[in-house]
Amino acid sequence: MYVAVKGGERAIENSHAVLAEARRGDAAVPPLTLPQIAGQLGLAVDRVMAEASLYDRELAALAIKQAQGDLVEGAFLLRAYRTTLPRFCASLPVETERMVVERRISATYKDLPGGQVLGPTYDYTHRLLDFSLAAEGDATSAPRADTPLNATMPHVTSLLGAEGLMRPEAPDQEREPADVTRDPPRFPADRSARLQTLARGDEGFVLAMGYSTQRGYGGAHPFAGEIRHGSVAVEIVPEELGFPITIGDIMVTECEMVNQFKGSRTEKPQFTRGYGLVFGHGERKAMGMALVDRALMAAELGEDAVHPAQDHEFVLSHCDNVESSGFVQHLKLPHYVDFQSELELVRRLRAEADLRMAEQQREAAE
Amino acid sequence: MATLARAPRERLEAAIASLAPTPQWERLRGPEAGMVMVRGRMGSVGGAFNLGEMTVARCAVRLDDGRVGHAYRAGRDLRAAELAAVLDACALGPGLPASLAAALAAMDAAEDAARDDRSRRAAATRVDFYGMVRMG
């Protein structure tokens, strides 16, 4: 039996109105502007861009405002908007060695070429609430050094590579990378598909999976070889021009984790790298991503793949918060008819059980 | 084209306004907003992977004299993309107008200054390690 149920239009309309009123908050307080969100809640904007998989600071700020600061909902809004735009082409791979660095640190080499650049970080703050921010603060200005940083900074992994201690990346193949937004998933997944999925994955999920590898569910012994954050130029080769042009700059965060690899029958002991790259400033996410990237290589390196973070399907099918939020929250939709049939089934089974138990009692009594 | 891609719209408007006679153009395509799929390299040096998309505005125009200009700019500013395409066309061929040459140089200088300032701000946070000599 299927019963179509109508109604609720007015309740829904009014619910939209209530949402709008709640979103606006106290009308006596000035509304937030998008430049305020983009400028002063920059890390929230970064997270929404990364998880929406769309780099546009203004749109991400709008999504945050519309979602009342719910960043997962914001990422959902931006993903939805993304589907309305045509894709012109793919870029050339961004060259992070030529990043205009805002921050760059290594936990493996103290004196690396280019130096340790702390940049804007919460790492050395005391995590004490700063009540001076509760008052409306004036603009502050940080000191400037006399000379800028080096224009290019070598990666730590390239230093290890030069000594033959780092397992080389597969050479730059002409092969087109997988695109998880176009191609259906296959397991085991290609590494390009893994990295794309992790880059847009939920920060909390990716972080927890990375954490699990450190706590014994992955056998990882990672070092933060390098973390860098800054802007990179994006170049494309339009079909009609046939030569590369720069279309602008984006901010990204990159992490290269260095992990020991005991070697195999064909390979000597060496280091391997796990790689993380995300839109905006997202160190926690980039580090988690690098740990998970390395864990997902287990089978390829001949290691036992027994932990959740090493399971391609488990990690990649569950790391997207738009998908997981959608599937969990769809349970709120009316399931009246489904539940009706469950109800009837359970009642019938109970009636059968009653009969059976009565039968057993009678037999026992006899 | 990198200069015109990075310059703020106000500078593009001013550069067009400085041209005499004012250029006349036909739109060949756009201005329109779309996306470019940004790619990274696996392990920073390996094969490509798809990182995520970015918004891009693009335009192609043809001037009255037949010169064709193109622009692709990060973001969704359609007007800026059209102006950048017109300026790209105006900069083609011999005889770059002096006012346009000056405008392009000023755009580059402003971009360089902003980049230098950011880099020097970061450089001020570079760690200078020093060793302590243990006595006895």
Next chain:
Amino acid sequence: MSSVDGLSPGFTAPVEDQQACFRAVLEATSRPGTIVTLAGPTRPPAPLGGAMAAVALTLVDADTPLWLDDAIMAGAAPSWLRFHCGCRLVADPSSAVFAFAADAAALPPLSRFFAGTDEYPDRGATIVVAVAALGEGHRLTLTGPGIAGTAMIATTGLQKGFAAMRAANHRLFPRGVDVILVAGNRLVSLPRSTTVSSPEG
């Protein structure tokens, strides 16, 4: 940049024109045999007619590799298509998602185009063929979904073996290629689900 110097513009109002074209192609595909008329761009490059150019501007993009026959490859159309659609041109018919043929007589066998896979039959190619005329000439009988009973179309310039190629294509169902016939600004769609027979042999 010389390859685009002589190019004409695409749609005048891209969003509205694309939506109108999409709606018309959808209508034609839902009712195979129905001739629809499309408003194409004002000056498409020869040998592209208005309907073929409109289909390109509406459906072809960077995600859909395009194969062109020799007649189209010879002129300015390849540059125009790459510029407006941002598509890659491919020489191998089997790697194309769309294929455009201006010379119907020289159309390669349909079996040379990609027919999709059992898992993803929707990925079969769409082949747009220009014929000399629609509505007059050799008659084809159509049956299948979207057609009440049978429908009839008449075309001029389609090669003799077309009905036989379609029959072979039909046997692959749900795999197969979809065909769109165009003449000037007119278009008729023959999706893979349509059975095409030639009463005149």
